[in-house]
Each structure stands twice: as structure tokens, then as C-alpha cells.
Amino acid sequence: MxxxxxxxxxxxxxxxxxxQEQKDAGHRLVQICATTLEQLELxxxxxxxxxxxxxxxxxxxxxxxxPSITDIYFGAFAYENEMHDLFGIxxxxxxxxxxxKFYKISEPAPFxxxxxxxxxxxxx
Amino acid sequence: xxxxxxxxxxxxxxxxxEPIHLDLVVEDERVIEAIPSFGFIHRxxxxxxxxxxxxxxxxxxxxxxxxxxxxxxxGYCQAVERVMGITLPPRADYLRTFWAELSRIHSHLLWMGxxxxxxxxxxxxxNSWRIRENILDIVEETTGGRVxxxxxxxxxxxxxxxxxxxxxxxxTLKTIEAELHAITDVFEQDYSVQQRLRGxxxxxxxxxxxxxxxxxxxxxxxxxMDARCEGYAxxxxxxxxxxxxxxxxxxARCMVRIREIYQSFDIIRQVxxxxxxxxTEIKVKGYPNGEHFARLEQxxxxxxxxxxxxxxxHLDRFRVRTPTFANIPPLLKMLQGCDLPDVPVIVLTIDPxxxxxxx
Amino acid sequence: MKMTYVALKSLFSSPATANYxxxxxxxxxxxxxxxxxxVSTCTLCKICEIRCPTGxxxxxxxxxxxxxxRMKCIQCGFCVDSCPRKCLSxxxxxxxxxxEKITDRLDVPYEPPKRKPKPETPPA
Numbered sequence: 001m002x003x004x005x006x007x008x009x010x011x012x013x014x015x016x017x018x019x020q021e022q023k024d025a026g027h028r029l030v031q032i033c034a035t036t037l038e039q040l041e042l043x044x045x046x047x048x049x050x051x052x053x054x055x056x057x058x059x060x061x062x063x064x065x066x067p068s069i070t071d072i073y074f075g076a077f078a079y080e081n082e083m084h085d086l087f088g089i090x091x092x093x094x095x096x097x098x099x100x101k102f103y104k105i106s107e108p109a110p111f112x113x114x115x116x117x118x119x120x121x122x123x124x
Numbered sequence: 125x126x127x128x129x130x131x132x133x134x135x136x137x138x139x140x141x142e143p144i145h146l147d148l149v150v151e152d153e154r155v156i157e158a159i160p161s162f163g164f165i166h167r168x169x170x171x172x173x174x175x176x177x178x179x180x181x182x183x184x185x186x187x188x189x190x191x192x193x194x195x196x197x198x199g200y201c202q203a204v205e206r207v208m209g210i211t212l213p214p215r216a217d218y219l220r221t222f223w224a225e226l227s228r229i230h231s232h233l234l235w236m237g238x239x240x241x242x243x244x245x246x247x248x249x250x251n252s253w254r255i256r257e258n259i260l261d262i263v264e265e266t267t268g269g270r271v272x273x274x275x276x277x278x279x280x281x282x283x284x285x286x287x288x289x290x291x292x293x294x295x296t297l298k299t300i301e302a303e304l305h306a307i308t309d310v311f312e313q314d315y316s317v318q319q320r321l322r323g324x325x326x327x328x329x330x331x332x333x334x335x336x337x338x339x340x341x342x343x344x345x346x347x348x349m350d351a352r353c354e355g356y357a358x359x360x361x362x363x364x365x366x367x368x369x370x371x372x373x374x375x376a377r378c379m380v381r382i383r384e385i386y387q388s389f390d391i392i393r394q395v396x397x398x399x400x401x402x403x404t405e406i407k408v409k410g411y412p413n414g415e416h417f418a419r420l421e422q423x424x425x426x427x428x429x430x431x432x433x434x435x436x437x438h439l440d441r442f443r444v445r446t447p448t449f450a451n452i453p454p455l456l457k458m459l460q461g462c463d464l465p466d467v468p469v470i471v472l473t474i475d476p477x478x479x480x481x482x483x
Numbered sequence: 484m485k486m487t488y489v490a491l492k493s494l495f496s497s498p499a500t501a502n503y504x505x506x507x508x509x510x511x512x513x514x515x516x517x518x519x520x521x522v523s524t525c526t527l528c529k530i531c532e533i534r535c536p537t538g539x540x541x542x543x544x545x546x547x548x549x550x551x552x553r554m555k556c557i558q559c560g561f562c563v564d565s566c567p568r569k570c571l572s573x574x575x576x577x578x579x580x581x582x583e584k585i586t587d588r589l590d591v592p593y594e595p596p597k598r599k600p601k602p603e604t605p606p607a
Contacts, residue, residue, distance in 0.1 A: 031445035075336035075453035103163035268515040
């Protein structure tokens with residue numbers, strides 16, 4: 001039986017309240033993922049008995065900032081450090097904060113840079 | 125408080141074949157806290173999706189990990205197929221399930237060998253890997269690769285296996301299964317195995333669920349969750365009962381994996397019995413436009429694929445949340461309060477695949 | 484006790500490993516070892532070059548040659564699947580180890596069809 005999935009768009013200021021709701025409902029944190037489009041699109045996925053909920057929020061690409069959810073779900077620290085290193089999202093008060101040393105990468109925020117949308121050519 | 129020291133562990137350690145580094149805060153011989161650091165082998169595979177077209181990317185997705193390679197390729201294909209609204213021919217679904225279960229068996233056998241090596245049981249290690257080699261032979265014969273199967277493609281499978289061959293494989297698997305009993309009996313009954321695994325690395329059911337553990341790590345703590353119950357591929361016809369142990373220790377996780385091997389043999393038997401005839405692939409037209417989260421069960425646990433297409437041949441985003449990535453926070457919990465010599469064994473019981481986790 | 488049985492059985496049975504250099508390894512017919520080109524049917528259409536995920540294949544139309552970097556090839560067989568003339572195939576024998584990166588260059592005796600057969604006969 002396939003688990004139903006739904007995407008709920010929320011404002012970035014409501015994040016902690018919405019995550020707390022998921023926690024109170026006894027849901028499990030599945031993953032956090034960021035996508036670089038014109039804006040950064042973040043998906044926080046939670047799974048309960050009745051289905052998977054993806055909380056979707058948008059952030060500007062320039063100096064994005066978010067509160068950490070590690071006080072609610074401790075396991076989120078890995079995802080949040082990953083987003084900080086790869087997308088340059090400044091996540092405030094992570095319980096285990098690597099301060100950009102989670103991945104040993106040579107340039108800061110590589111996934112947030114370069115052309116992503118416009119005129120991608122086929123590699124010659 | 126007086127004797128608190130920090131012992132660095134890894135990324136190169138005799139019993140840990142994975143590039144993870146742990147700073148172990150120890151008091152005498154007891155670990156108080158473990159702080160992981162990884163990222164030594166980050167390859168940026170997720171961003172490669174912008175350079176490769178979505179059909180070529182199957183090969184990249186498959187190389188995320190060397191052990192669960194087929195399920196990575198299959199998961200990526202499944203996510204793209206859902207975005208494009210493709211329904212596979214039934215034979216393709218069954219063949220994929222067949223290979224997915226073979227890869228689960230060989231991954232668990234590999235893990236059995238590694239854990240036996242970690243607690244110093246060389247003979248058991250060699251014997252586990254000897255049996256694994258027979259499984260790899262079947263894989264090589266049917267797909268052409270030993271660990272990188274290369275058999276999944278968007279719209280079906282790249283190879284077909286004749287029905288006679290499948291019957292022959294069914295007979296071979298029966299003899300392998302009989303041989304395997306001798307090895308798993310050792311895990312179940314041997315005194316030294318019990319001494320090294322029982323009661324260490326306790327992860328309670330609440331902690332496992334809260335910290336987001338997946339796969340055998342979660343099922344070893346008594347939570348029945350198996351992504352195969354989603355009913356993707358041929359699992360919609362085949363009933364999969366999640367295998368659960370309630371002891372919450374390393375031994376429970378070991379037993380979950382051993383029982384899963386036999387469950388996989390059983391699933392393969394059902395797949396071979398019901399294998400439908402017909403096409404193994406359909407032609408794919410157009411480009412993916414839309415997004416989908418696909419959820420599959422890997423040998424190491426639940427894996428999540430996220431694919432977002434924009435109607436061109438390059439995808440916007442490919443994201444894979446591998447099971448090891450989710451199992452790191454529970455591992456830190458398990459390590460709290462264990463003895464220093466047990467650390468390698470506990471790290472191995474989550475079946476870590478750091479290369480997988482960093483992509 | 485169980486292990487003693489397994490160990491004794493291994494002690495008195497023949498080795499599970501092969502006596503490798505003396506006894507050559509037999510491959511399965513479907514093994515993806517290395518890519519072979521049948522030069523007589525190749526039309527230098529460049530599809531394999533475009534499809535190759537690693538860019539190991541180079542097709543030189545002017546110089547009439549097809550070349551492959553053996554160390555770059557990952558034996559995925561995508562070129563074999565996409566070749567319209569079915570002139571590529573997988574050979575079960577693996578690429579032999581080498582101390583330097585080899586490029587195999589094959590001359591293709593393909594003559595492209597003459598474009599302009601008409602103007603030969605001038606309109607009377």
C-alpha cells in the first residue's frame with residue numbers, strides 16, 4: 001500500500017511551530033532537502049501512520065537564514081549542517097554545529113552557485 | 125571527571141573500512157560522548173545531474189554506492205518514471221525485484237563477514253564471503269556486472285533473463301540457502317558471538333524512532349517499518365512482513381539481518397514462481413516535468429529519492445537521502461556509555477556506508 | 484561447536500578459491516568487460532560519443548578514426564545499447580591493468596555516401 005504524500009507550503013517564520021506540530025503528532029523526521037531554483041526551496045519531510053508530509057518553504061538565495069529544529073528533532077543536525085555547507089543557509093543554534101566543517105569542500109556553498117536554470121547546454 | 129580524554133577513532137582504523145572519524149570522549153574505558161566528523165569523500169554527485177541528461181544519470185545514481193548499487197539505480201529510475209507517468213511492463217518490475225533481493229542478500233552477507241571480522245572471528249568472515257561469492261556469480265551471469273549491476277534503466281530493465289535460466293538460478297539458490305544455514309547457526313548459537321554482541325549498543329525503541337533510525341537499526345529496536353510495504357515494483361503482489369526483534373541491542377540488529385536474508389530467499393522464490401512473460405522495457409518519450417519523492421528499502425534501510433524535473437533533459441534536482449545518513453544520530457546515542465573495545469562493533473551494527481552518505 | 488563443524492568441513496574439502504594465474508578465469512558470456520568495435524559496419528555517426536556518460540569515446544570523422552580511453556570507460560554499456568548499427572559490443576575479458584592511461588584508436592574504413600550524384604549529368 002503506497003503511503004500518500006502531500007506538500008504543504010508554509011512561511012519560513014512558521015517553521016518551528018509547524019515542526020512542533022509534527023513532533024506532537026508523533027511523526028518521524030524523514031529528511032530535509034534544499035533545491036536551488038530562482039529561490040531556495042526547502043522540503044522538510046515527516047512521516048506518520050497516515051502519510052508523508054513535506055513542509056515546503058522558500059528562502060532568498062542571497063544570505064538565507066533559518067532557525068534550527070534540532071531542539072525538536074535532534075537527528076536533524078546532519079541535514080542542517082549539510083544545508084549550511086552546500087547551500088550556504090545560515091542555520092541558527094544547531095545543537096551540534098560544525099561551522100562549515102561538516103563536508104571538507106574547497107569552495108563555500110557550491111550548490112548555491114553558478115547557473116542552474118538558464119540555458120544549460122549539452123556538454124560538448 | 126578526572127580521567128576524561130579524547131581518543132580519535134578513524135578515518136583509518138583496522139576494523140573500520142569506512143572513512144568516518146569519531147572523537148570519543150572517554151572516561152577510563154567508558155565512552156561518554158562521540159562526536160562524528162565526516163565529509164572526507166564528498167563527491168558532489170547530486171549536482172552532477174545538471175551536466176548529465178536524465179537517462180545517463182542512471183549510471184551515476186548507481187555509482188552512489190558500491191554495495192546497494194542496484195537499488196540506487198532502481199530508485200532513481202522509479203522516481204523519474206513516476207514523474208513522467210510511466211507504468212512498467214510487469215516482467216520489468218519482477219526482474220527488478222529479483223535483482224533488488226539478490227543485492228540485499230549479498231549486502232547482508234558482506235555485513236556478516238565484516239562484523240565477524242570486527243569481533244575477530246576470521247573464519248566466520250571468510251565463510252560468509254565465500255557464500256556471498258556464489259550470489260555475486262548469479263548477479264554477474266544475469267546482469268554482466270558483479271557489484272555495479274547496470275541493469276536498471278528508465279522505462280524498464282536493460283537485460284532480460286530467460287525462463288530456463290531463472291529456473292536454474294532457483295535451484296542454485298536452494299543449495300546456497302542450505303549452505304548458509306551452517307553459517308547463520310554460528311551467529312545464532314556460538315558463545316563468542318553472543319558475548320561480543322549481546323547487550324551492547326542499546327538503542328531503545330523511543331530513541332530509535334525520535335532520532336530517525338531506519339532499516340535494521342530501527343527494526344532491531346522493535347519498530348515494524350519496512351519501505352517494501354509501500355508496494356513498489358513487484359512488492360505489490362508479494363506480501364512483505366517487516367522483520368522485528370525487540371532486544372534493542374547489537375545482537376538484535378544482527379538477527380534482523382540474518383532473518384532478512386532468508387526472507388529475501390523466500391521473496392526470490394515467489395518472484396521466480398510468478399514471473400510474468402512479456403516485454404522488459406517500454407520506450408520513453410519526452411522529458412520529466414514535475415517532482416516526486418520515491419521511498420524504497422535498501423539493505424541498510426529506507427532510502428528516499430527526490431527528483432525535480434523542469435521539462436528539459438536536465439533535471440533541476442536529484443537528492444538521495446541514504447540510510448546511513450539517517451542512522452548517524454542513532455549511532456551517537458548507541459555509543460554513549462559503551463566500552464571502548466565495543467566501539468568498532470557498534471559502529472558496524474548500523475552497517476555504515478559513508479561513501480553512500482556523502483554522495 | 485557449530486563453528487568446529489564448518490571449519491572441519493573447509494579443512495577437508497577442496498579450496499573455494501581458484502589457482503588463478505595457472506588456471507585462467509572463465510567469464511560469463513554476458514559480462515561487461517571491455518568495449519569492442521566492429522570497424523567494418525561503423526558509420527562514424529558519433530552517437531556513442533554523445534551518449535557515453537564519461538566521455539571516454541572520441542569519434543574523429545575527418546581522420547576516420549574511433550578511439551576509446553580504456554581507463555575512463557566504466558563499462559556501463561550505454562554505447563552498446565544506443566549504437567544504431569549494432570557495431571559495438573561488450574567483450575567479457577576485462578581491460579588489462581596498465582601503468583599508464585591507454586587510448587585505443589581504431590581506423591574505420593567507412594566512406595560516406597557521395598552527396599551530389601546529380602550534377603554529374605548536365606541538363607541537356
